Amino acid sequence: MSHEQKAAKSxxxxxxxxxxxxxxxxxLLKWVFLLPSVALLAFLTLYxxxxxxxxxxxxxxxxxxxxxxxxxxxYVEILSSDRFQNSLWRTVIFTGGGVTFQLxxxxxxxxxxxxxxxxxxxxxxxxxxxxxxxxxxATGLVWRMMLDGQVGILNVMIESLGFSAPAWTSSSGxxxxxxxxxxxWQWTPLVVLIVFAGLLSVPQQLYEAARVDGAPSWAIFWHxxxxxxxxxxxxxxxxxxxESFRTFDYIWLVTEGGPGTATEILxxxxxxxxxxxxxxxxAATVGIILLVITIAVTMSLFKVVDIQ
Amino acid sequence: MLKAVGASTTIGLxxxxxxxxxxxxxxxxxxxxxxxxxxxxxxxxIDWQQFEGETxxxxxxxxxxxxxxxNFIPHFEELTGMDxxxxxxxxxxxxxxxxxxxxxxxGNFDGFFTGLWPSADYYHGEWVKDLNEYLEDxxxxxxxxxxxxxxxxxxxxxxxxxEEEALxxxxxxxxxxxAIAYDEPTFDELGIDPPETYEELVEAxxxxxxxxxxxxxxxxxxxxxxxxSTANWATMFxxxxxxxxxxxxxxxxxxxxxxxxxxxxFSELMSYGPDDIGNFxxxxxxxxxxxxxxxxxxHTPSAIGVWDDEQLExxxxxxxxxxxxxxxxxxxxxxxxxxxEYSRNPEAAWLFIQFSISREANLLSSIRxxxxxxxxxxxxxxxxxxxxxxxxxxxxxxxxxxHTQGLDMVPSNPPAVPLDTPQNMDIMSEAALAxxxxxxxxxxxxxxxxxxxxxxxxxxxxIPEEYIE
Numbered sequence: 001m002s003h004e005q006k007a008a009k010s011x012x013x014x015x016x017x018x019x020x021x022x023x024x025x026x027x028l029l030k031w032v033f034l035l036p037s038v039a040l041l042a043f044l045t046l047y048x049x050x051x052x053x054x055x056x057x058x059x060x061x062x063x064x065x066x067x068x069x070x071x072x073x074x075y076v077e078i079l080s081s082d083r084f085q086n087s088l089w090r091t092v093i094f095t096g097g098g099v100t101f102q103l104x105x106x107x108x109x110x111x112x113x114x115x116x117x118x119x120x121x122x123x124x125x126x127x128x129x130x131x132x133x134x135x136x137x138a139t140g141l142v143w144r145m146m147l148d149g150q151v152g153i154l155n156v157m158i159e160s161l162g163f164s165a166p167a168w169t170s171s172s173g174x175x176x177x178x179x180x181x182x183x184x185w186q187w188t189p190l191v192v193l194i195v196f197a198g199l200l201s202v203p204q205q206l207y208e209a210a211r212v213d214g215a216p217s218w219a220i221f222w223h224x225x226x227x228x229x230x231x232x233x234x235x236x237x238x239x240x241x242x243e244s245f246r247t248f249d250y251i252w253l254v255t256e257g258g259p260g261t262a263t264e265i266l267x268x269x270x271x272x273x274x275x276x277x278x279x280x281x282x283a284a285t286v287g288i289i290l291l292v293i294t295i296a297v298t299m300s301l302f303k304v305v306d307i308q
Numbered sequence: 309m310l311k312a313v314g315a316s317t318t319i320g321l322x323x324x325x326x327x328x329x330x331x332x333x334x335x336x337x338x339x340x341x342x343x344x345x346x347x348x349x350x351x352x353x354i355d356w357q358q359f360e361g362e363t364x365x366x367x368x369x370x371x372x373x374x375x376x377x378x379n380f381i382p383h384f385e386e387l388t389g390m391d392x393x394x395x396x397x398x399x400x401x402x403x404x405x406x407x408x409x410x411x412x413x414x415g416n417f418d419g420f421f422t423g424l425w426p427s428a429d430y431y432h433g434e435w436v437k438d439l440n441e442y443l444e445d446x447x448x449x450x451x452x453x454x455x456x457x458x459x460x461x462x463x464x465x466x467x468x469x470x471e472e473e474a475l476x477x478x479x480x481x482x483x484x485x486x487a488i489a490y491d492e493p494t495f496d497e498l499g500i501d502p503p504e505t506y507e508e509l510v511e512a513x514x515x516x517x518x519x520x521x522x523x524x525x526x527x528x529x530x531x532x533x534x535x536x537s538t539a540n541w542a543t544m545f546x547x548x549x550x551x552x553x554x555x556x557x558x559x560x561x562x563x564x565x566x567x568x569x570x571x572x573x574f575s576e577l578m579s580y581g582p583d584d585i586g587n588f589x590x591x592x593x594x595x596x597x598x599x600x601x602x603x604x605x606x607h608t609p610s611a612i613g614v615w616d617d618e619q620l621e622x623x624x625x626x627x628x629x630x631x632x633x634x635x636x637x638x639x640x641x642x643x644x645x646x647x648x649e650y651s652r653n654p655e656a657a658w659l660f661i662q663f664s665i666s667r668e669a670n671l672l673s674s675i676r677x678x679x680x681x682x683x684x685x686x687x688x689x690x691x692x693x694x695x696x697x698x699x700x701x702x703x704x705x706x707x708x709x710x711h712t713q714g715l716d717m718v719p720s721n722p723p724a725v726p727l728d729t730p731q732n733m734d735i736m737s738e739a740a741l742a743x744x745x746x747x748x749x750x751x752x753x754x755x756x757x758x759x760x761x762x763x764x765x766x767x768x769x770x771i772p773e774e775y776i777e
Contacts, residue, residue, distance in 0.1 A: 009379045025543035061433075061730075062410075062411045062429075062433060063426075063429035063433030063435065063730055064432055064433060064730070065433070065434055082759075083763070091590055140512050147556075147584075149583050149584040149585070150582060150595070150596065150599070150601050167583035167584055167588065168584065169584055169587055170583055170584050170585075170586050170748050171749065171750070172588075172750055172751075185712065222606050237479070248484060255534045255587070256534065256587070257533060258532065258533040258586055258587070258741075258744050258748070259533075259586045259744055259748035259750050260533070260741050260742075260748065260750045260751070261741060261747060261748075262750060272737070274407075275400070275403060275404045275407060276535065276733060276734075276737050277733065277734050277737060278407065278429060278733070279734075280411070
């Protein structure tokens with residue numbers, strides 16, 4: 001290459017973007033662009049997670065200057081405690097029972113929504129999603145006022161119809177029913193929306209063929225609709241399970257985990273350990289256990305439904 | 309129809325005008341008291357301007373004291389040249405935020421509400437400044453002006469920890485729990501005499517609750533799962549001769565015969581109250597009596613701060629009742645202001661504490677200085693009750709007796725609850741769950757206390773040696 005050609009090439013190169021001039025492979029370049037986001041996410045998720053594991057391996061009372069290493073013995077102690085096992089059982093009832101009922105109700109409401117005309121569908125859909133857009137704290141406060149034994153509107157309405165109003169939070173069964181009622185009211189709309197999207201994706205030809213064959217409605221639903229929307233139902237179940245395990249706001253506001261520990265699900269138990277007992281180590285331990293349970297349940301669900 | 313609308317509109321407008329007139333009167337009172345607080349502060353031989361330009365943040369509880377003091381922030385700022393901000397939260401949220409702030413050593417709060425029962429935690433966690441450091445500094449405190457003698461020794465002792473006798477908070481409000489408020493017209497109507505024993509109290513509650521002559525239910529008290537909700541039952545518990553723990557053996561003792569009996573009586577009492585009594589915290593208990601839903605409250609006299617004048621007028625008070633053997637012990641509570649160990653302006657924060665708990669300030673917070681003002685104070689019992697304003701504001705003699713006699717019943721060794729140990733909140737948290745279980749019928753008192761005992765023994769075994777005498 002002549003001197004003039006080299007000079008021309010150099011001049012051309014200096015006008016090219018920097019990244020074009022650097023000798024970086026595409027794979028490496030991909031990671032360079034991803035790195036800031038990945039680093040931030042890693043810091044925001046990995047650091048608290050690792051800190052939680054570190055705390056769970058220590059006796060970590062907040063109101064004490066020293067934190068002593070205890071290893072896995074804290075896990076053993078907590079897993080074998082009656083209080084934890086009670087809390088786990090309450091979580092199974094709340095999450096398992098609640099999510100199951102919400103899925104059934106959500107599917108039914110989604111099918112109903114799809115059956116509506118184009119005029120009514122957006123109106124009813126909007127009404128359905130109103131509970132979902134309220135923050136959980138606002139939900140808890142509003143329901144607490146409505147359920148109040150002295151001034152609550154629900155009891156006033158029930159008594160005006162000639163019935164005696166229940167004591168919503170005064171027995172373990174009733175308290176659990178009450179928080180399930182609130183949870184269902186707020187989060188069934190999410191199931192409705194997800195399943196509704198699934199229903200819209202079902203090819204109409206399948207229904208037409210079934211009707212031509214004279215299949216009854218229940219058979220169409222069972223053999224066509226449900227298999228077609230199963231992945232949407234699974235997604236709704238996963239979202240609901242993950243959210244349900246983390247429920248705290250309205251349980252704390254309405255029952256404070258009571259009566260006694262009747263509605264003390266694991267997340268409420270974590271809060272008590274951290275902010276009533278000031279036991280950071282125990283709270284972190286239960287938090288890690290809850291995380292493992294959440295991951296195990298959701299991954300199992302993925303496997304059952306064979307989601308790729 | 310038009311007449312009804314017109315009448316409603318007229319009444320509504322009149323209400324707005326009257327409300328505006330009321331607000332003006334309130335502001336006049338606030339200005340008057342503000343000037344009074346500042347004049348009183350200026351009598352102290354300290355330089356209030358020594359931290360001019362600094363900014364203070366105090367973590368405050370949603371409370372009558374906060375509502376009152378908020379009115380005087382501008383006066384404090386003018387006096388000192390500092391900026392002061394209240395960050396106000398409901399009680400359990402404040403506690404959560406303060407714990408996080410202290411644990412992270414953030415120093416976001418210079419000072420905050422400190423409660424009596426967790427005060428050992430503040431000390432043990434090295435979370436708060438020893439206020440004696442500022443009390444003894446002549447640049448910061450005119451001791452004669454601040455008059456520590458106004459506070460009872462018992463209250464100051466309950467906030468003092470360790471060999472160095474560190475004072476963790478300066479009290480502005482003191483209260484003894486387990487007194488009885490009763491609606492006198494209801495008692496007169498039903499021909500009930502004021503109870504003198506717990507058995508008579510139960511009988512009175514049953515009579516009222518079962519009567520067709522009144523809409524009021526029998527009685528209310530705090531019975532939620534919050535540890536602080538045990539305070540009224542704790543008064544009964546100790547008066548029945550029961551103990552929470554054996555300090556030397558480091559074992560739970562609450563499931564004794566006396567403990568079970570006290571909880572049986574308390575549960576029976578609560579059965580004559582609202583159906584959802586298991587949810588009754590400080591606010592719900594106040595509301596139940598203040599709104600006339602119940603005829604009696606097993607509560608602290610300090611609850612009157614948020615009642616309306618009509619119920620105040622109807623209510624008489626009885627000091628905490630004696631237990632079966634004649635013992636009278638009352639569980640106390642104190643709200644105080646403390647300074648964060650991580651504050652960047654601790655000395656400046658001390659100036660606000662002095663301003664807000666000075667003689668005049670505590671007098672102000674102890675009376676209803678204007679229409680609609682709330683009250684909570686009485687920490688300076690050696691000063692407040694001797695003032696003309698106290699006489700003028702007409703709080704009933706029965707209230708004063710219940711309050712002062714209740715405070716006289718507060719023991720210090722051992723205290724009414726194990727607040728001299730960092731495990732107090734853990735222990736009382738288990739006790740609260742047991743109490744709530746029994747009151748709501750989830751389990752019998754015996755089962756509930758027995759279940760709590762095993763947990764409490766574990767906590768008792770963690771009590772550091774220096775807290776065991």
